[in-house]
Structure formats: C-alpha cells, structure tokens
Amino acid sequence: MADSQFSRPELPQLIATIRSDLLTRFEEDVLLRRMDAEVYARAQAAAVHTLYGYIDYLARNMLPDLCDEDWLYRHGRIKRCPRKDAVAATGFVRWDGISGTPTLPAGTQVQRDDQVTFTTTQTVKASGGVLRVPLIADNTGAAGNTDDVWRCAWVRQSAASRQQDTLTP
Known part of the structure; x- marks a missing residue:
C-alpha cells in the first residue's frame, strides 16, 4: 500500500x-x-x-x-462514476527471424508460457523475416495484460491432432 x-x-x-x-x-x-x-x-x-x-x-x-x-x-x-466491467486486452505479438513467408490466419490461438490464450484478429503474412499479428485476450481483466518479456507459442488445429508451433519472439 x-x-x-x-x-x-x-x-x-x-x-x-x-x-x-x-x-x-x-x-x-x-x-x-x-x-x-x-x-x-x-x-x-x-x-x-x-x-x-x-x-x-x-x-x-x-x-x-x-x-x-x-x-x-x-x-x-x-462521484457517480461506477467501476467499468473488465475488458479483454488487445495488442500485437511479434516474431523476428521468420524464414519464408508463413501466413497466420485470423482466429488462430496464441498461448503465453503460463497457458493464457489469445486469438488473432486478422490474417497476417510474414514479411522481411518479421511476423506481427494483432490479437485479443480470450479472458477479460488483468490476466490478459502481457509485458514484452513473455514468450508466446502459435497453436494451430490440424485434422489429426492439435499441433503446436513455437516461434521465438
């Protein structure tokens, strides 16, 4: 305090x-x-x-x-100023050193090291070795707030099983 x-x-x-x-x-x-x-x-x-x-x-x-x-x-x-409801955090995740030009579709889940998940809001294609993706937290409130130091993993669904691709930021 x-x-x-x-x-x-x-x-x-x-x-x-x-x-x-x-x-x-x-x-x-x-x-x-x-x-x-x-x-x-x-x-x-x-x-x-x-x-x-x-x-x-x-x-x-x-x-x-x-x-x-x-x-x-x-x-x-x-003061007649009630507390607002919690909202989902929004922002960007960025991966550097990407080889090729992979595309990350809208609706793809991105997961932090502590298992907090986010969903991409636009389809984005890597350019110049950089993939910068807009996303929104799946949960509302402070849990979705993320500092720059977190590592994130790109999680995608495949027909056979859930597969995880990890891109190092």
Whole structure:
C-alpha cells in the first residue's frame, strides 16, 4: 500500500514518551516514581498506537489515489462514476527471424508460457523475416495484460491432432 505521509510513532517510542511524561510529573517523589508508571505508560501507549494506526488508515483512504479497493469503489459511487466491467486486452505479438513467408490466419490461438490464450484478429503474412499479428485476450481483466518479456507459442488445429508451433519472439 502506498505511503500516506502520515508520521506514526512506533510503539516503543510512544511507551518511552508516556513513561517520561509520567515520571517528570511525579517530580522528585521517589515512592510515586516507582509505583505503576510503567503499567500506565504501556497501556496508554498501546491505546494511542491503535489510534495512530486508525488515523493512518483514514489518511491513506481519504483520497482515491492511495485508497484500497473497498474505498475506491465507494469514492466512485459518491462521484457517480461506477467501476467499468473488465475488458479483454488487445495488442500485437511479434516474431523476428521468420524464414519464408508463413501466413497466420485470423482466429488462430496464441498461448503465453503460463497457458493464457489469445486469438488473432486478422490474417497476417510474414514479411522481411518479421511476423506481427494483432490479437485479443480470450479472458477479460488483468490476466490478459502481457509485458514484452513473455514468450508466446502459435497453436494451430490440424485434422489429426492439435499441433503446436513455437516461434521465438
């Protein structure tokens, strides 16, 4: 979670501060200084630490840029801006160093190393050793988002069996 820039003292620091406050208020009376100051300091520090934690939580969630999921949903409802449904990711996959001029038909499945599948949206023919294919994720949401570092495999159906051709990007 992002930092709210709210300065929250650590529990040991609160204990030391409250202990110091209690002991200085008892002044020079040795008997009173050794009574229950430690117990009071720890109990008050724990309560104050909890309150600081709640204030930190509120400070993080007060504005939409740092808030958690539940608060973001609420911010959207307050501003009459409901959350949109997930959509399928779209983009291109590119293979370099292709020999010949293979054609990849529309509707061909392309699969990432983690088994997430995509479908090509146009028939494309390799040119100059490069095959660049537009595609759409088969699933909606963040699962289809793909960085450049993923390896993809071209999966095609044949009459006899499912055959997989791997093209290295």
